[in-house]
Amino acid sequence: MDMALPVLDEAHAAFIVSGVSIVVAARDAHNAPTVVRAVGCRVSADRRRVTVFVPRPQAAALLDDVRANRELAAVFCQPSTHRTIQLKTRDAAFAALEPDDLALIAAETDLFVADIQKLEYPGEVARALVAHAPDDLTGIAFTPHAAFAQTPGPRAGEPLGA
Amino acid sequence: MPNRLPIALDAIRECLDGTIPAQLATCAPDGTPNVTYVSEVHFVDGQHVALSFQFFNKTRENILAHPRATALVNHPDTAARYRIGLHYLRTETAGPVFESMKAKLAGIASHTGMSGVFRLRGADIYRVLDIEHVPGIELPTRPANRNLLAAIRVCSQRVTASVDLASLFEAVLDGLESLCDIHHAMILMLAEQGDRLYTVASRGYAQSGVGSEIPLGAGVIGVAARERTPIRITYLTNEYAYSRAVRASMGADELAAKLETEIPLPGLAEPRSQLAVPIFGGSRLLGVLYVESPENRRFGYDDEDALVAVAAQVGTAIGALAQAAEHSEPANPHAGRTPVSGAQxxxxxxxxxxxxxxxxxxxxxxxxxxxxxxxxxxxxxxxxxxxxxxxxxxxxxxxxxxxxxxxxxxxxxxxxxxxxxxxxxxxxxxxxxxxxxxxxxxxxxxxxxxxxxx
Structure with missing residues (x-):
């Protein structure tokens, strides 16, 4: 398993840290889903580990679910192009922020705002969507076991690289 | 059965207008969560929303197997976020909700460069289980630059006070302009045959277009009439342009030959917002009140409600005035011709x-x-x-x-x-x-x- 290629190739790894819109979902013991917007993302150098950052006050139910069953789905979408991918994992776990994570998140936020402005949409609203108090953030780290193309069109739903 | 939601669904309708795409979380029977973008979450009533079903995908599979879903929606101006717990009920592929969503989706698709890709296959109807106001930073709401309730009140008074149909139409168009800041409007009546509408009054165009016709089902106006439901589009889209819609319907049926084509329809060349509201007399369709604007997102749910309220008054007044006009005194038989001059x-x-x-x-x-x-x-x-x-x-x-x-x-x-x-x-x-x-x-x-x- 460890010797297998990572689910994310270089292009997709670069894509998910390029200031895209990130939303994650989990589910409880009754399979009732919950969903929250993440404010940024980090990918490990070997592309096997992904960490998304969510504000805890917005994600209470989701954090409980992740703690309970470690299932997580994360969707990454570039608003201006609709290019979208979804990652799935069964090993999600909390991760502390690393020293340069806040700078990474700030840089991704600027790219996200710039992208949304291409759609003639006010930048301040885009910025508010991902605004957060740094102390509120937690990382959720995971190894994606599957990745799917979700860009609207005929290839939506196909595994990446298919 | 209706349970009272802690936050009323109609209080967050602005979040359900497709400006910021919503996200929908579902779950497979094996417990694998799934999350996807949804172009359109549509307000149906205080207990129900409809989500655009555009593609056969995992979401589709999941809700058919396990109807529980959760949507994340945002206010387009304040970024306020809400989680809406949902229970999937059914998919509609025709009818008022479907047609309203299809029209709005055409605008969204065009605005985001997805014309030809976004196609509404169905309107997925969900019951709303709960609404959670998610904490987070929110921008202040913009102060309203008009009060629609006050405008409806004055419009209604003027409509009721009209003494004939011509002054009624003028009262409506004046009211829209001076009270609602709506500068491009037309009133169309359903023709005797019931297969088309004809323009009887308009405001804000170089040519009045009075007498121009549009078939039932063509463009925003024709669809609103055929489906007997308001149709509202918040961005520019060619798909529902009435000039194009009328042309497309030409040659398709016998109606094309009978349609008034000598008189061009009035209308903005590139309306970025369009709203067509049916006018009813009781349960009968009498016509359509149509407004448009060169601005994106000019008409929201509140504007739609305001126009529906005004159209209801107009429908009642049309009936009353038409009845009254039938009970006229006899014409003066002694009135003769007046002198004429000039060439024959x-x-x-x-x-x-x-x-x-x-x-x-x-x-x-x-x-x-x-x-x-x-x-x-x-x-x-x-x-x-x-x-x-x-x-x-x-x-x-x-x-x-x-x-x-x-x-x-x-x-x-x-x-x-x-x-x-x-x-x-x-x-x-x-x-x-x-x-x-x-x-x-x-x-x-x-x-x-x-x-x-x-």
Whole structure:
């Protein structure tokens, strides 16, 4: 398993840290889903580990679910192009922020705002969507076991690289 | 069964307008969560929303197996976020909700470069289980620059006070302009045959377009009439442009040949916001009130509600005024022709479609053409100038159905076309359900069998 290629190739790894819109979902013991917007993302150098950052006050139910069953789905979408991918994992776990994570998140936020402005949409609203108090953030780290193309069109739903 | 939600769904309707795409989380039977973008979450009523079903995907599979879902929506101006717990009920592939969503999606697709990719397969109807206001940074709401409730109140008063159909239409268009800041509007009536609408009044266009027609089902206006539901589009889209819609319907059926095409529809070349609201008299469709704007997202749910409220008043008033116009005093039989001067003008009528030409210039056809011809004949051969609505109704040559709103509307149409196209014939109201034909030049009437060759 460890010797297998990572689910994310270089292009997709670069894509998910390029200031895209990130939303994650989990589910409880009754399979009732919950969903929250993440404010940024980090990918490990070997592309096997992904960490998304969510504000805890917005994600209470989701954090409980992740703690309970470690299932997580994360969707990454570039608003201006609709290019979208979804990652799935069964090993999600909390991760502390690393020293340069806040700078990474700030840089991704600027790219996200710039992208949304291409759609003639006010930048301040885009910025508010991902605004957060740094102390509120937690990382959720995971190894994606599957990745799917979700860009609207005929290839939506196909595994990446298919 | 309706449980009261802690946050009313209609209080967060602005989040359900497709400006910021929503996200939808579902779960597979094996416990694998799934999350996807949804182009459109549509407000159905206080307990239900509809989500756009565009692609067969994992979401589809999941909700069919396990109906529980959760949507994340945002306020387009404040970024306020809400999680909406949902239970999938059914998918609709036709009808008012479907058509409303299809039209709105066309605007969203066009605005985001996805025309041809976004296609509504169905409207997925969900019951709302709960609404959670997610904490987070929110921008202040913009102060409203108009109060729609106050505007509806004044509009309603003016509508109710109107003494005839022409002043009613003016009251509505004036009210929209001065109270609601809506500068491009038209009122269309459903034609006697029920297959098309004709413009009877408009505001804000270089040409009034009065008399122009649109088939049921064509463009925003035609779809609103066919589905008997408001249709609202928040961005520019070619798909629902009425000029294009009318052209597309041409040649497709017999109606195309009968449709008024000499008079172009008024309308903005590139409307970025469009809203068409049906006008009902009781349960009968009478017409459509249509507004448009060169701005994106100009009309929201509140504007739609305001127009629906005004249209309800208009529908009731149209019925009452049409009834009143039928009970007119008899016309004055002693009123004679007034002197004429100038060169004689030939007025032709083509029997096949009742089209009337003054000299070489097209004036009108159909019911209004038949009415005009009856008036002219009575004027020329019986020297009559005074008429009543009632006698037109019973005249077999005009072929009006029993339902009465259209006679008055057709007279307005004729009166306006004459005002716009002919400087020596006019129609003057002389009282409730009575009017006078004023002719200023000598006229010669010529009947032509068949249709005008144009």
């Amino acid at each position: 003008v030939t007025i032709r009528r083509y029997a096949e479609n009742d089209s009337v030409f003054i000299g070489d210039d097209y004036l009108i056809k159909g019911v209004a053409g038949a009415i005009f011809w009856k008036l002219l004949r009575d004027y020329v051969y019986e020297s009559r100038t005074e008429f009543t609505n009632r006698e037109l109704r019973v005249d077999p040559a005009i072929r009006l159905p029993d339902v009465s709103e259209n006679l008055e509307a057709r007279l307005i149409l004729l009166q306006r076309r004459l005002a716009e196209r002919c400087d020596f014939v006019r129609i003057e109201k002389t009282g409730r359900g009575r009017f006078r034909l004023c002719v200023g030049r000598p006229v010669k009437l010529v009947e032509v069998a068949g249709a005008a060759a144009r």
